[in-house]
Amino acid sequence: xxxxxxxxxxxxxxxxxxxxxxxxxxxxxxxxxxxxxxxxxxxxxxxxxxxxxxxxxxxxxxxxxxxxxxxxxxxxxxxxxxxxxxxxxxxxxxxxxxxxxxxxxxxxxxxxxxxxxxxxxxxxxxxxxxxxxxxx
Numbered sequence: 001x002x003x004x005x006x007x008x009x010x011x012x013x014x015x016x017x018x019x020x021x022x023x024x025x026x027x028x029x030x031x032x033x034x035x036x037x038x039x040x041x042x043x044x045x046x047x048x049x050x051x052x053x054x055x056x057x058x059x060x061x062x063x064x065x066x067x068x069x070x071x072x073x074x075x076x077x078x079x080x081x082x083x084x085x086x087x088x089x090x091x092x093x094x095x096x097x098x099x100x101x102x103x104x105x106x107x108x109x110x111x112x113x114x115x116x117x118x119x120x121x122x123x124x125x126x127x128x129x130x131x132x133x134x135x136x
Contacts, residue, residue: 007130008039014132021113024079025098028106029134032067039131042107045114049107060085062097071104071112106132 011028018026029035051071058066060082069077079094082102088094114127 006039007128008133009130011132011134011136017113018109021116022075024074025095026103027099028132029136030096030099031103031106034100035134037135039133040106041129041131042110043129044127045111046107049111050105051108054105058101060097062086062093062100064101067101067103069102069104071108074102074104075112077102 015027018024018028028040054068054070054073055066056070056073058064058069079098082097083094086094086097
């Protein structure tokens with residue numbers, strides 16, 4: 001039997017790093033139609049990303065069929081811009097739109113965090129293979 005040691009990042013810790021770094025609502029578990037419990041594997045930095053499959057724009061509808069936007073679109077879109085297009089009908093609605101529909105590709109995001117020196121450094125975690133633990 002082979003046993004493998006993994007480097008694990010809790011989804012809540014990943015979310016907190018993204019929110020602190022970019023100042024935008026973010027919840028990894030809510031993406032891709034709400035992720036089930038389990039793990040998500042990623043390499044930091046990653047040669048492969050899925051940014052090409054993400055949309056240039058999506059309708060401002062919570063739980064809409066189109067989910068995920070290109071990293072540069074996500075990065076340059078302000079919270080105020082979303083609030084103007086999606087008036088909050090109940091507390092947290094606009095944040096939910098970001099969490100469930102308006103998010104970037106995870107590997108592209110990880111690469112940007114790495115370039116910023118927040119991932120892959122001795123201050124946080126070294127470059128390598130990781131799993132994000134999704135447990136809610």
